[in-house]
Amino acid sequence: MFRGKKYQDSAKQIDKNIQYEPAEGLALVCKTATAKFDETVELHVKLGVDSRHADQQVRGAIVLPHGTGKTVRVLVFAKADKAEAAKAAGADYVGEMDLVEKIQKENWFDFDVVVASPDMMGVVGRLGKVLGPKGLMPSPKAGTVTPDVAKAVQEVKAGKIEYRLDKTNIIHCPIGKVSFGPEKLTENYNTLMGAIVKAKPAAAKGQYIRSCVAAATMGPGVRMNTAKLV
Structure with a gap:
């Protein structure tokens, strides 16, 4: 080389x-x-x-x-008050089925980390084939599937x-x-x-x-x- x-x-x-x-x-x-x-x-x-x-x-x-010195773009799948809390915590994108369709139809990946509330995993699961290989699929082990999406967003933004x-x-x-x-x-x-x-x-x-x-x-x-x- x-x-x-x-x-x-x-x-x-x-x-x-x-x-x-x-x-x-x-x-x-x-x-x-x-x-x-x-x-x-x-x-x-x-x-x-x-x-x-x-x-x-x-x-x-x-x-x-x-x-890490890197600005991390966070996408959150959540609804109602959890969606509002995620926005307040500094999430770059917050949504539900609309974001799933955007990823599926437009091949959109302008984000670095995906966070989801547990009740949204049924929807997020449809993206397993595209998010999985990119290492973007949220998981409880990584703390990215959580009822407290706002805290998860703050932690990701903090490094x-x-x-x-x-x-x-x-x-x-x-x-x-x-x-x-x-x-x-x-x-x-x-x-x-x-x-x-x-x-x-x-x-x-x-x-x-x-x-x-x-x-x-x-x-x-x-x-x-x-x-x-x-």
């Missing part, structure tokens, strides 16, 4: 054989991010579980202390993120922007990693956290030392 000169220069500053302490590693991520835009910092955490088994799933949601395993048993999650600096990124890192450790399935055997790499959007990966977490 071809890498540009900037990337190669950045990569030279990182020792691939070292697992860096979080604060030092994230300082390196910031230092080696050379793009002209404010890059997102992502964690890639490989776990020693098998996501094919239901009892080894790792999934949840957590509010990062400093948010709540969902973490879940992909098919290769890796969790990919943003923990902020390069402009946050190492200190805030480290606090967000500790919050997310703490949640992942707490979510360890009882059926998981052997080493739980196999590896953890932090990287900015256009930057090289930095291996993190997770020994103190487990």
Whole structure:
């Protein structure tokens, strides 16, 4: 894979054989991010579980202390007073069947997170085939199916993120922007990693956290030392 000169220069500053302490590693991520835009910092955490088994799933949601630095557009399926509460909490779009039809007929996806009240799941279920593959289907585990839609909207806007395993048993999650600096990124890192450790399935055997790499959007990966977490 071809890498540009900037990337190669950045990569030279990182020792691939070292697992860096979080604060030092994230300082390196910031230092080696050379793009002209404010890059997102992502964690890639490989776990020693098998996501094919239901009892080894790792999934949840957590509010990062400093948010993600991204403006999140929230769509809420709710009616009557719950719809009004969602609007008051700052939801970008609130509706019922009208929004279902808009998504189905116009292929409309101008939103990042979907929240629904439990009584609306019969309607939202019709969108399973289109929302599911995009990771947008609301779920009770992620706190996005809830009677308190207003609280869910506030949490998402405050920097709540969902973490879940992909098919290769890796969790990919943003923990902020390069402009946050190492200190805030480290606090967000500790919050997310703490949640992942707490979510360890009882059926998981052997080493739980196999590896953890932090990287900015256009930057090289930095291996993190997770020994103190487990």
